[in-house]
Amino acid sequence: MKRILAPIAGLALGAVLATATLAQSALNEILDSGVLKFGTTGDWNPMSVRDPATNSYKGFDIDVANELAKDLGVKLELVPTDWKTLVNGVVAGKYHITGSASISPGRMKVAGYSDSYLSVEIYPFTTIDKADRFDGWDSVNQPDVIVATTLGTTFHDHVKKWFPNAQIKVVEAPARGYQEVLSGRADVFITSNIEGATLTAKFPVVRIRNTEPRAPAAIAMLMPQADQVWINYVNNWIKIKKLAGFFDDLKAKWGL
Structure with a gap:
């Protein structure tokens, strides 16, 4: 009898747990x-x-x-x-x-x-008037370069890792890194190919030349x-x- 009741009790418990999970x-x-x-x-x-x-x-x-x-x-x-x-x-x-x-x-x-x-990939961007200053990812990782990024984003994590020699300017939302670059308070920002395409069509910013996509x-x-x-x-x-x-x-x- 106990052998019969044990499986039944197990099924009943499973049903209760399933109901609780749904609730x-x-x-x-x-x-x-x-x-x-x-x-x-x-x-x-x-x-x-x-x-x-x-x-x-x-x-x-x-x-x-x-x-x-x-x-x-x-x-x-x-x-x-x-x-x-x-x-x-x-x-x-x-x-x-x-x-x-x-x-x-x-x-x-x-x-x-x-x-x-x-899926997305990440690229660095700068303003058109500063485009000649940069060539490749390494050109961003320099002491005289200010890279802007937004706190709490994955871009923030990447900036700290990729540009240890650069000056990192962190802003909090709703401020954005690209806004700091447009205002002249920073030189470079990184973003996805998705947002980058929209920003280059709307503002005087360009992708830094000779940069391969990173962090897909x-x-x-x-x-x-x-x-x-x-x-x-x-x-x-x-x-x-x-x-x-x-x-x-x-x-x-x-x-x-």
Whole structure:
């Protein structure tokens, strides 16, 4: 009799644990509340761009968020955040998921990720009037060069590692490294090929010549690390949308 009851008890315990996991999932909370909370920085063009005049957002990430909310059958709430607190926000439950962020070992220690749907590479940029001053990555790593970067970004980590001889100027969001370069307070900033293409089309900045891409990185959305139910939902949603051509259409729309 005991041999029969033991497996039954095990199955019952498993069912209870599975139910508890579902109840604790962000997916359950989203469906119950009717709201998807999406953390976004609003300062990574063309992924997420905030218009200060209207406090409205547009970009690749915003289109993804709207589509995800639509398929969930809920309303979308965009939650402002910045790169310094992006991970802390998802860990603390301020939002259920974030916009695009590079997958890094540091972030993976405390937060989960969706499957990747995009990749980026990093290049150095300067203003057109200073372009002749630089040639290759080594030309940036000099004592008389000021490199600007934003605190809390992966670019900040790379700048410290790649340019130990240069002067590093760190700004906090919403300020950005490229703004320091445009204002003349710094000489160089690094960014992804994605943002770089947008900035060179809009401002008098150019990619430093003879620089090969560095630190290729997969891009994904940050999620609560232990919430496998929610992670599974989003990952399967990404697969469906990839097959339907949704992400390809978005890449074409935003020039990615």
